[in-house]
Ligand SMILES: Nc1ncnc2c1ncn2[C@@H]1O[C@H](COP(=O)(O)OP(=O)(O)OP(=O)(O)O)[C@@H](O)[C@H]1O
């Protein structure tokens with residue numbers, strides 16, 4: 001279990017079944033009495049001063065101190081104060097963030113797999129991208145601005161946290177629209193916890209870029225992408241870094257990920273450019289895999305999406 005080579009997952013066969021949730025074990029939780037809640041809260045409080053997590057776990061659940069995801073919440077989200085987190089391994093390391101696999105639950109209760117995206121605050125980050133992002137988002141407190149400009153460790157951490165905040169907001173907005181994105185469970189500092197897209201044994205869904213779909217499957221995935229783009233545009237948004245690497249395919253369904261740089265198509269002076277670049281990037285992948293340009297009609301699609309986005 002959990003010993004997959006996450007950076008080079010096997011190509012999975014395409015299936016048409018509906019996307020399934022990743023809850024492991026029973027997903028319904030019992031209701032706690034107020035007294036029991038208070039007792040568990042005390043246990044938790046003591047645990048914070050106790051660095052040793054219980055039963056070989058890596059930490060107590062950080063749920064109650066984090067920004068929590070949009071409601072109504074899926075029923076598999078573990079909200080119990082006495083839950084613990086187990087680190088199961090690294091799904092992917094990147095320049096800007098590392099993504100880890102986490103299991104959260106009560107020792108004898110429901111367990112759920114989560115993807116933990118942890119933004120880096122180290123020198124390895126791409127400061128160019130940070131500068132572009134922070135432009136126009138002036139921080140009011142000059143201490144924070146100075147820390148960022150001087151790249152102190154405090155400042156670097158603030159930047160990393162801003163990315164986590166931005167991605168959590170984007171996922172929350174898109175989830176609430178009904179778009180196929182991982183449910184954003186919580187955000188705490190530079191760490192974002194979201195629904196794990198993959199199988200219950202911890203194998204992550206492959207990126208679109210790794211697949212060689214047959215012509216029918218390719219066409220079906222394109223139609224899903226157009227629906228996804230249409231929904232995003234209807235909210236006035238564009239992904240901003242769309243590619244076949246930021247789309248996962250789970251049980252035949254596309255799932256959009258990696259959204260910290262989401263763009264407001266109308267308010268952003270380069271909004272139109274980002275939307276066009278997204279569509280051309282990903283259409284290019286479909287063409288290389290053999291989908292005819294007469295089907296994708298990229299120029300027509302861009303024109304439609306811009307009309308929708310301008311609402
Ligand atoms: N919710 C998730 N469920 C399963 N796997 C995920 C999830 N989120 C991310 N991953 C895995 O982690 C990889 C990196 O995630 P993401 O693209 O969000 O981060 P990134 O730092 O931008 O990485 P990159 O620079 O490679 O794009 C994904 O390609 C995917 O394999």
Ligand SMILES: [Mg+2]
Nearest residue numbers: 245246257258
């Ligand atoms: Mg990515």
